Amino acid sequence: MIDRDSPVTEDELHAYVDGEVPADRLEAVTAWLAAHPEQAALVAVWRAQGEAIRARYGAVANEPVPDRLKLDQLTRQQRSTGRSWAALAAAAVFALIVGGGAGWMARGASAAAPTGFDAFTSDALDAHKLYVVEVRHPVEVPGDERAHMTQWLSKRLGVDLRIPDLQSIGLKLVGGRLLPGPTGAAAFYMYEGPSGERFTIYCSKAGVPESALHFKEGERFAAFYWVDDKVAFAVSGPADRERLEQVTKSVYEQVDRSGGRKS
Protein backbone atom coordinates (compact mmCIF):
# COMPACT_ATOMS: atom_id res chain seq x y z
CA MET A 1 0.00 0.00 0.00
CA ILE A 2 2.98 2.30 0.16
CA ASP A 3 5.00 3.14 -2.91
CA ARG A 4 8.41 1.65 -3.32
CA ASP A 5 9.88 5.12 -3.71
CA SER A 6 7.96 6.48 -0.82
CA PRO A 7 10.17 8.14 1.71
CA VAL A 8 8.32 6.43 4.56
CA THR A 9 7.96 2.66 4.63
CA GLU A 10 5.08 0.67 6.06
CA ASP A 11 7.47 -0.66 8.68
CA GLU A 12 8.07 2.90 9.72
CA LEU A 13 4.36 3.47 10.11
CA HIS A 14 4.12 0.52 12.48
CA ALA A 15 7.18 1.79 14.31
CA TYR A 16 5.43 5.16 14.52
CA VAL A 17 2.37 3.61 16.16
CA ASP A 18 4.60 1.73 18.60
CA GLY A 19 6.84 4.64 19.46
CA GLU A 20 9.85 3.03 17.83
CA VAL A 21 10.68 5.65 15.21
CA PRO A 22 14.14 7.10 15.85
CA ALA A 23 14.06 10.74 16.87
CA ASP A 24 15.74 11.90 13.67
CA ARG A 25 12.99 10.33 11.52
CA LEU A 26 10.02 11.40 13.58
CA GLU A 27 9.56 14.72 11.81
CA ALA A 28 9.72 13.15 8.36
CA VAL A 29 7.10 10.56 9.32
CA THR A 30 4.65 13.06 10.81
CA ALA A 31 5.05 15.39 7.84
CA TRP A 32 4.48 12.50 5.47
CA LEU A 33 1.37 11.39 7.33
CA ALA A 34 -0.02 14.93 7.19
CA ALA A 35 0.30 14.79 3.42
CA HIS A 36 -1.12 11.26 3.06
CA PRO A 37 -4.52 11.01 4.75
CA GLU A 38 -5.02 7.41 3.65
CA GLN A 39 -1.91 6.29 5.46
CA ALA A 40 -2.82 8.48 8.40
CA ALA A 41 -6.18 6.73 8.57
CA LEU A 42 -4.43 3.36 8.62
CA VAL A 43 -2.23 4.53 11.48
CA ALA A 44 -5.37 5.62 13.31
CA VAL A 45 -6.91 2.17 12.80
CA TRP A 46 -3.83 0.45 14.20
CA ARG A 47 -3.83 2.80 17.16
CA ALA A 48 -7.49 2.05 17.78
CA GLN A 49 -6.72 -1.68 17.70
CA GLY A 50 -4.11 -1.18 20.37
CA GLU A 51 -6.50 0.88 22.45
CA ALA A 52 -9.20 -1.76 22.16
CA ILE A 53 -6.76 -4.45 23.29
CA ARG A 54 -5.62 -2.37 26.24
CA ALA A 55 -9.21 -1.49 27.13
CA ARG A 56 -10.16 -5.16 27.06
CA TYR A 57 -7.22 -6.59 29.02
CA GLY A 58 -5.35 -3.76 30.68
CA ALA A 59 -7.32 -3.95 33.91
CA VAL A 60 -6.23 -7.55 34.53
CA ALA A 61 -2.95 -6.20 35.85
CA ASN A 62 -4.84 -4.30 38.55
CA GLU A 63 -6.71 -7.34 39.83
CA PRO A 64 -5.44 -8.76 43.11
CA VAL A 65 -3.04 -11.63 42.47
CA PRO A 66 -4.68 -14.92 43.52
CA ASP A 67 -3.01 -16.78 46.36
CA ARG A 68 -1.89 -19.65 44.21
CA LEU A 69 0.32 -17.27 42.24
CA LYS A 70 1.97 -15.74 45.29
CA LEU A 71 5.64 -16.40 45.33
CA ASP A 72 6.02 -17.45 48.95
CA GLN A 73 3.24 -19.97 48.45
CA LEU A 74 4.83 -21.36 45.31
CA THR A 75 8.20 -21.59 47.01
CA ARG A 76 6.70 -23.39 49.98
CA GLN A 77 4.82 -25.74 47.71
CA GLN A 78 7.94 -26.50 45.78
CA ARG A 79 9.77 -27.35 48.97
CA SER A 80 7.04 -29.54 50.38
CA THR A 81 6.59 -31.38 47.12
CA GLY A 82 10.36 -31.77 47.03
CA ARG A 83 11.91 -34.91 45.72
CA SER A 84 11.07 -38.04 47.62
CA TRP A 85 13.88 -40.30 48.74
CA ALA A 86 12.53 -43.10 46.58
CA ALA A 87 12.65 -40.98 43.46
CA LEU A 88 16.07 -39.67 44.34
CA ALA A 89 17.48 -43.10 45.11
CA ALA A 90 16.01 -44.58 41.95
CA ALA A 91 17.89 -42.03 39.88
CA ALA A 92 21.14 -42.31 41.84
CA VAL A 93 24.40 -42.15 39.93
CA PHE A 94 27.00 -44.71 40.90
CA ALA A 95 30.73 -44.52 40.57
CA LEU A 96 33.86 -46.11 41.94
CA ILE A 97 36.41 -44.28 43.96
CA VAL A 98 39.68 -44.96 42.21
CA GLY A 99 42.92 -44.67 44.13
CA GLY A 100 41.42 -43.70 47.45
CA GLY A 101 42.00 -40.12 48.55
CA ALA A 102 41.33 -37.00 46.56
CA GLY A 103 40.97 -38.83 43.28
CA TRP A 104 37.26 -39.41 43.09
CA MET A 105 36.77 -40.73 39.66
CA ALA A 106 33.45 -41.11 38.06
CA ARG A 107 32.67 -43.66 35.45
CA GLY A 108 30.99 -42.92 32.15
CA ALA A 109 28.17 -40.45 32.05
CA SER A 110 28.31 -39.86 35.76
CA ALA A 111 31.44 -37.80 35.13
CA ALA A 112 29.08 -34.96 34.29
CA ALA A 113 28.87 -33.92 37.92
CA PRO A 114 28.34 -30.23 38.54
CA THR A 115 31.48 -28.15 38.74
CA GLY A 116 32.86 -27.90 42.23
CA PHE A 117 31.16 -31.12 43.19
CA ASP A 118 34.34 -33.15 42.93
CA ALA A 119 36.14 -30.74 45.22
CA PHE A 120 33.25 -30.94 47.65
CA THR A 121 33.15 -34.72 47.74
CA SER A 122 36.88 -35.14 48.03
CA ASP A 123 36.95 -32.66 50.91
CA ALA A 124 34.13 -34.60 52.53
CA LEU A 125 35.91 -37.90 52.16
CA ASP A 126 39.22 -36.45 53.36
CA ALA A 127 37.49 -35.14 56.47
CA HIS A 128 35.82 -38.48 56.99
CA LYS A 129 39.06 -40.41 56.76
CA LEU A 130 40.95 -37.96 58.92
CA TYR A 131 38.51 -37.80 61.81
CA VAL A 132 36.87 -41.22 62.05
CA VAL A 133 40.16 -42.71 63.26
CA GLU A 134 40.57 -40.02 65.89
CA VAL A 135 40.00 -41.43 69.34
CA ARG A 136 40.46 -38.53 71.73
CA HIS A 137 39.41 -35.50 69.68
CA PRO A 138 37.14 -36.57 66.87
CA VAL A 139 34.97 -33.48 67.25
CA GLU A 140 35.12 -29.89 68.49
CA VAL A 141 31.68 -29.77 70.03
CA PRO A 142 30.31 -32.87 71.75
CA GLY A 143 26.97 -34.33 70.72
CA ASP A 144 25.23 -33.40 73.95
CA GLU A 145 25.55 -29.75 72.94
CA ARG A 146 23.40 -30.21 69.87
CA ALA A 147 21.44 -26.97 70.26
CA HIS A 148 24.54 -24.87 70.62
CA MET A 149 26.23 -26.64 67.73
CA THR A 150 23.22 -26.15 65.46
CA GLN A 151 23.17 -22.45 66.15
CA TRP A 152 26.89 -22.00 65.81
CA LEU A 153 27.30 -23.94 62.57
CA SER A 154 24.18 -22.41 61.01
CA LYS A 155 25.63 -19.00 61.68
CA ARG A 156 29.03 -19.86 60.26
CA LEU A 157 27.61 -21.45 57.10
CA GLY A 158 24.91 -18.86 56.61
CA VAL A 159 22.31 -21.63 56.24
CA ASP A 160 19.71 -22.86 58.72
CA LEU A 161 21.03 -26.32 59.44
CA ARG A 162 19.40 -29.17 61.17
CA ILE A 163 21.51 -31.88 62.71
CA PRO A 164 19.77 -35.18 62.02
CA ASP A 165 18.86 -37.50 64.85
CA LEU A 166 19.86 -41.04 63.89
CA GLN A 167 19.13 -42.80 67.20
CA SER A 168 16.32 -44.77 65.60
CA ILE A 169 18.80 -46.52 63.34
CA GLY A 170 21.31 -47.07 66.13
CA LEU A 171 23.63 -44.13 65.61
CA LYS A 172 24.57 -41.73 68.36
CA LEU A 173 25.74 -38.20 67.62
CA VAL A 174 29.40 -37.94 68.63
CA GLY A 175 29.53 -34.25 67.83
CA GLY A 176 30.59 -31.88 65.13
CA ARG A 177 33.12 -29.39 63.92
CA LEU A 178 33.59 -26.51 61.54
CA LEU A 179 35.82 -27.20 58.55
CA PRO A 180 37.04 -25.31 55.52
CA GLY A 181 35.08 -26.34 52.42
CA PRO A 182 35.63 -25.62 48.74
CA THR A 183 33.23 -22.66 48.82
CA GLY A 184 33.55 -21.46 52.40
CA ALA A 185 32.68 -22.98 55.73
CA ALA A 186 31.53 -26.58 55.97
CA ALA A 187 29.76 -28.32 58.83
CA PHE A 188 30.81 -31.80 59.80
CA TYR A 189 28.92 -34.16 62.12
CA MET A 190 30.00 -37.56 63.30
CA TYR A 191 27.81 -40.47 64.41
CA GLU A 192 28.82 -43.75 66.01
CA GLY A 193 27.13 -47.15 65.95
CA PRO A 194 27.08 -49.89 68.61
CA SER A 195 30.22 -51.59 67.30
CA GLY A 196 32.18 -48.36 66.94
CA GLU A 197 31.52 -47.86 63.20
CA ARG A 198 31.42 -44.19 62.31
CA PHE A 199 29.41 -42.21 59.80
CA THR A 200 29.89 -38.56 59.00
CA ILE A 201 27.82 -35.86 57.38
CA TYR A 202 29.58 -33.03 55.63
CA CYS A 203 27.59 -30.09 54.30
CA SER A 204 28.10 -26.63 52.91
CA LYS A 205 26.49 -24.11 50.62
CA ALA A 206 26.43 -25.24 47.00
CA GLY A 207 26.69 -23.36 43.74
CA VAL A 208 23.73 -25.23 42.23
CA PRO A 209 20.18 -25.51 43.59
CA GLU A 210 19.95 -29.27 43.45
CA SER A 211 21.53 -32.34 41.98
CA ALA A 212 20.94 -36.03 41.53
CA LEU A 213 21.98 -38.43 44.26
CA HIS A 214 25.46 -39.78 43.72
CA PHE A 215 27.06 -42.82 45.27
CA LYS A 216 30.75 -43.52 45.30
CA GLU A 217 32.43 -46.50 46.75
CA GLY A 218 36.06 -47.28 47.49
CA GLU A 219 37.76 -50.19 49.21
CA ARG A 220 37.08 -49.01 52.73
CA PHE A 221 34.76 -46.06 52.46
CA ALA A 222 31.72 -45.08 50.52
CA ALA A 223 29.65 -41.92 50.30
CA PHE A 224 26.31 -40.66 49.12
CA TYR A 225 26.17 -37.01 48.17
CA TRP A 226 23.65 -34.63 46.67
CA VAL A 227 22.57 -31.00 46.60
CA ASP A 228 19.17 -29.94 47.77
CA ASP A 229 17.85 -26.42 48.11
CA LYS A 230 21.34 -25.03 47.52
CA VAL A 231 23.01 -27.02 50.28
CA ALA A 232 25.40 -29.85 49.42
CA PHE A 233 25.48 -32.94 51.62
CA ALA A 234 27.84 -35.89 51.75
CA VAL A 235 27.15 -38.88 53.98
CA SER A 236 30.25 -41.06 54.35
CA GLY A 237 30.78 -44.34 56.11
CA PRO A 238 32.22 -47.83 55.84
CA ALA A 239 31.93 -49.44 52.41
CA ASP A 240 28.65 -51.20 53.12
CA ARG A 241 26.19 -49.81 50.64
CA GLU A 242 23.06 -51.17 52.22
CA ARG A 243 23.81 -49.74 55.63
CA LEU A 244 24.99 -46.44 54.18
CA GLU A 245 21.84 -46.16 52.13
CA GLN A 246 19.75 -46.65 55.25
CA VAL A 247 21.70 -43.92 57.03
CA THR A 248 21.52 -41.57 54.05
CA LYS A 249 17.79 -42.09 53.69
CA SER A 250 17.25 -41.11 57.29
CA VAL A 251 19.49 -38.05 56.90
CA TYR A 252 17.85 -37.02 53.65
CA GLU A 253 14.36 -37.26 55.04
CA GLN A 254 15.24 -35.21 58.08
CA VAL A 255 17.04 -32.40 56.31
CA ASP A 256 14.37 -32.38 53.61
CA ARG A 257 11.26 -32.56 55.75
CA SER A 258 12.40 -30.28 58.49
CA GLY A 259 11.67 -27.30 56.29
CA GLY A 260 14.22 -25.72 58.58
CA ARG A 261 16.51 -24.65 55.83
CA LYS A 262 15.33 -21.39 54.44
CA SER A 263 17.25 -20.15 51.50
Place this chain on the structure above:
Amino acid sequence: MATFGKNVEATIPALRRYARALTRDSDIADDLVQDTLVRALRSEHLFHGGDIRSWLYTILTNLNRNRLRSLARRPALSPLEDNDAPDLAGPEAGGRDIERALATLVEDQRHALLLVVLEGLTYREVAEVQGVPIGTVMSRLARARVQIKSYLDGERPALRRVK
Protein backbone atom coordinates in the same frame (compact mmCIF):
# COMPACT_ATOMS: atom_id res chain seq x y z
CA MET B 1 17.27 -14.55 46.08
CA ALA B 2 15.65 -11.52 47.65
CA THR B 3 16.08 -9.28 44.60
CA PHE B 4 15.30 -12.05 42.18
CA GLY B 5 12.09 -12.90 44.03
CA LYS B 6 11.05 -9.28 44.25
CA ASN B 7 11.60 -8.70 40.55
CA VAL B 8 9.65 -11.83 39.67
CA GLU B 9 6.86 -10.86 42.02
CA ALA B 10 6.60 -7.38 40.54
CA THR B 11 6.03 -8.88 37.09
CA ILE B 12 3.15 -11.20 38.07
CA PRO B 13 0.30 -8.73 37.36
CA ALA B 14 1.67 -8.06 33.87
CA LEU B 15 2.15 -11.78 33.23
CA ARG B 16 -1.48 -12.40 34.18
CA ARG B 17 -2.60 -9.69 31.77
CA TYR B 18 -0.55 -11.12 28.92
CA ALA B 19 -1.73 -14.66 29.67
CA ARG B 20 -5.37 -13.60 29.87
CA ALA B 21 -5.18 -11.92 26.47
CA LEU B 22 -3.41 -14.96 25.00
CA THR B 23 -5.80 -17.58 26.34
CA ARG B 24 -9.00 -15.52 26.76
CA ASP B 25 -9.77 -17.68 29.82
CA SER B 26 -8.85 -16.60 33.32
CA ASP B 27 -8.27 -20.11 34.72
CA ILE B 28 -6.12 -21.25 31.84
CA ALA B 29 -4.29 -17.95 32.02
CA ASP B 30 -3.46 -18.30 35.71
CA ASP B 31 -2.38 -21.92 35.14
CA LEU B 32 0.00 -20.62 32.54
CA VAL B 33 1.34 -17.96 34.89
CA GLN B 34 1.74 -20.53 37.66
CA ASP B 35 3.71 -22.85 35.39
CA THR B 36 5.84 -19.90 34.34
CA LEU B 37 6.62 -18.95 37.94
CA VAL B 38 7.38 -22.52 38.99
CA ARG B 39 9.74 -22.88 36.07
CA ALA B 40 11.37 -19.54 36.81
CA LEU B 41 11.93 -20.40 40.48
CA ARG B 42 13.35 -23.76 39.52
CA SER B 43 15.74 -22.26 37.02
CA GLU B 44 16.84 -19.24 38.99
CA HIS B 45 20.38 -20.56 38.65
CA LEU B 46 20.08 -20.36 34.85
CA PHE B 47 19.27 -16.69 35.01
CA HIS B 48 22.46 -14.72 34.61
CA GLY B 49 21.45 -11.12 34.94
CA GLY B 50 19.61 -9.35 32.15
CA ASP B 51 15.98 -8.35 32.18
CA ILE B 52 13.89 -10.65 34.37
CA ARG B 53 10.70 -9.36 32.78
CA SER B 54 11.76 -10.38 29.27
CA TRP B 55 12.93 -13.72 30.59
CA LEU B 56 9.54 -14.38 32.20
CA TYR B 57 7.71 -13.36 29.02
CA THR B 58 9.91 -15.78 27.13
CA ILE B 59 9.04 -18.66 29.45
CA LEU B 60 5.34 -17.86 29.29
CA THR B 61 5.36 -17.50 25.51
CA ASN B 62 7.09 -20.85 25.09
CA LEU B 63 4.76 -22.59 27.52
CA ASN B 64 1.78 -21.17 25.66
CA ARG B 65 3.17 -22.42 22.37
CA ASN B 66 3.57 -25.91 23.88
CA ARG B 67 0.06 -25.75 25.29
CA LEU B 68 -1.39 -24.92 21.90
CA ARG B 69 0.62 -27.64 20.26
CA SER B 70 -0.90 -30.21 22.58
CA LEU B 71 -4.35 -28.70 22.08
CA ALA B 72 -3.90 -28.87 18.35
CA ARG B 73 -3.93 -32.65 18.53
CA ARG B 74 -7.49 -32.50 19.72
CA PRO B 75 -10.51 -31.39 17.77
CA ALA B 76 -12.41 -28.18 18.57
CA LEU B 77 -9.56 -25.94 17.58
CA SER B 78 -11.28 -22.65 17.75
CA PRO B 79 -13.96 -21.28 20.05
CA LEU B 80 -15.31 -19.37 17.10
CA GLU B 81 -18.39 -20.59 15.38
CA ASP B 82 -18.45 -20.65 11.67
CA ASN B 83 -21.14 -18.09 11.28
CA ASP B 84 -20.29 -15.66 13.99
CA ALA B 85 -19.92 -12.08 12.99
CA PRO B 86 -18.54 -9.11 14.88
CA ASP B 87 -21.10 -7.83 17.35
CA LEU B 88 -22.75 -4.66 16.26
CA ALA B 89 -24.01 -3.32 19.55
CA GLY B 90 -23.99 -3.77 23.31
CA PRO B 91 -21.78 -2.37 26.05
CA GLU B 92 -19.11 -5.05 25.69
CA ALA B 93 -19.34 -5.33 21.97
CA GLY B 94 -15.99 -3.65 21.41
CA GLY B 95 -14.26 -5.92 23.90
CA ARG B 96 -15.78 -9.05 22.42
CA ASP B 97 -14.87 -7.95 18.92
CA ILE B 98 -11.24 -7.43 19.67
CA GLU B 99 -11.22 -10.70 21.60
CA ARG B 100 -12.55 -12.58 18.60
CA ALA B 101 -10.27 -10.74 16.26
CA LEU B 102 -7.28 -11.77 18.36
CA ALA B 103 -8.53 -15.35 18.29
CA THR B 104 -8.22 -15.43 14.51
CA LEU B 105 -4.50 -14.63 14.59
CA VAL B 106 -1.72 -17.10 14.03
CA GLU B 107 -0.11 -17.73 17.42
CA ASP B 108 3.26 -16.10 16.70
CA GLN B 109 1.48 -13.00 15.43
CA ARG B 110 -0.70 -12.87 18.53
CA HIS B 111 2.37 -13.19 20.77
CA ALA B 112 4.16 -10.38 18.90
CA LEU B 113 1.18 -8.04 18.83
CA LEU B 114 0.28 -8.48 22.50
CA LEU B 115 3.87 -8.13 23.68
CA VAL B 116 4.17 -4.82 21.84
CA VAL B 117 0.72 -3.34 22.23
CA LEU B 118 -0.38 -4.65 25.62
CA GLU B 119 2.89 -5.29 27.40
CA GLY B 120 4.86 -2.41 25.95
CA LEU B 121 7.94 -4.40 25.02
CA THR B 122 10.28 -2.91 22.43
CA TYR B 123 10.72 -4.64 19.08
CA ARG B 124 14.16 -5.70 20.24
CA GLU B 125 12.78 -7.28 23.39
CA VAL B 126 10.08 -9.11 21.46
CA ALA B 127 12.72 -10.40 19.04
CA GLU B 128 14.58 -11.84 22.01
CA VAL B 129 11.44 -13.35 23.53
CA GLN B 130 10.47 -14.98 20.24
CA GLY B 131 14.01 -15.85 19.27
CA VAL B 132 13.71 -14.27 15.82
CA PRO B 133 15.20 -11.22 14.04
CA ILE B 134 13.50 -7.84 14.52
CA GLY B 135 12.37 -7.92 10.89
CA THR B 136 10.35 -11.04 11.61
CA VAL B 137 8.73 -9.39 14.62
CA MET B 138 7.75 -6.43 12.44
CA SER B 139 6.23 -8.56 9.73
CA ARG B 140 4.26 -10.55 12.33
CA LEU B 141 3.01 -7.31 13.74
CA ALA B 142 2.04 -5.99 10.32
CA ARG B 143 0.21 -9.19 9.39
CA ALA B 144 -1.57 -9.23 12.75
CA ARG B 145 -2.82 -5.70 12.21
CA VAL B 146 -4.02 -6.40 8.71
CA GLN B 147 -5.84 -9.51 9.91
CA ILE B 148 -7.52 -7.74 12.82
CA LYS B 149 -8.59 -4.90 10.58
CA SER B 150 -10.10 -7.23 8.02
CA TYR B 151 -11.88 -9.20 10.74
CA LEU B 152 -13.32 -6.06 12.28
CA ASP B 153 -14.26 -4.73 8.86
CA GLY B 154 -16.46 -7.76 8.58
CA GLU B 155 -14.41 -9.78 6.18
CA ARG B 156 -14.10 -13.47 6.78
CA PRO B 157 -10.52 -14.49 7.36
CA ALA B 158 -9.12 -15.96 4.16
CA LEU B 159 -8.73 -19.46 5.58
CA ARG B 160 -12.28 -19.54 6.83
CA ARG B 161 -13.86 -18.29 3.67
CA VAL B 162 -15.96 -20.88 1.94
CA LYS B 163 -16.17 -20.56 -1.78
